[in-house]
Amino acid sequence: MKPMTHRGYAARIEYSDEDGCFVGRVAGIQDIITFHGDSVDEIRQAFEDAVDFYLDNCSKSGREPQKPFSGRLTLRLPPELHALLAIQAEAKGTSLNNLVWIL
Numbered sequence: 782m783k784p785m786t787h788r789g790y791a792a793r794i795e796y797s798d799e800d801g802c803f804v805g806r807v808a809g810i811q812d813i814i815t816f817h818g819d820s821v822d823e824i825r826q827a828f829e830d831a832v833d834f835y836l837d838n839c840s841k842s843g844r845e846p847q848k849p850f851s852g853r854l855t856l857r858l859p860p861e862l863h864a865l866l867a868i869q870a871e872a873k874g875t876s877l878n879n880l881v882w883i884l
Contacts, residue, residue, distance in 0.1 A: 784808070787829045788836065790849050792816075794824055807832065809849035 785792040785805075794805040800817070803824040807814040816831040818824035839846040858866075870880040 785825060785828060787832045790832050792824075792828045794828075807835070807849075810847040812847050 785794065790810075791808045792805045793808040794803055796802075797804045797817075802817050802819050803821075804817045805815065805824055805828055807828075812835070814831050814835050816824070816827035818827045836846055866880060867877050870877045873880065875883075
């Protein structure tokens with residue numbers, strides 16, 4: 782399933798039986814941005830409005846908005862596995878980064 786996204790931000794949405802509506806939060810950042818709606822269309826609009834408000838508010842206050850993900854992922858691997866993957870990448874004529882992307 783593909784997450785709901787807007788301007789590079791992703792939404793984490795759940796249904797709250799207690800509240801009788803969908804509740805959401807922008808995922809992947811430490812700033813807390815929440816929103817809610819009674820239908821898919823409402824929650825989508827509330828998400829987009831919340832992201833737009835956040836970015837506008839950051840701009841007006843001169844604050845850099847948090848970015849959801851950098852695209853960098855650091856892994857700790859046993860040296861033997863690292864070597865094996867590097868050898869496989871070289872044998873395939875590609876980079877270790879591209880090999881892992883393919884996997």
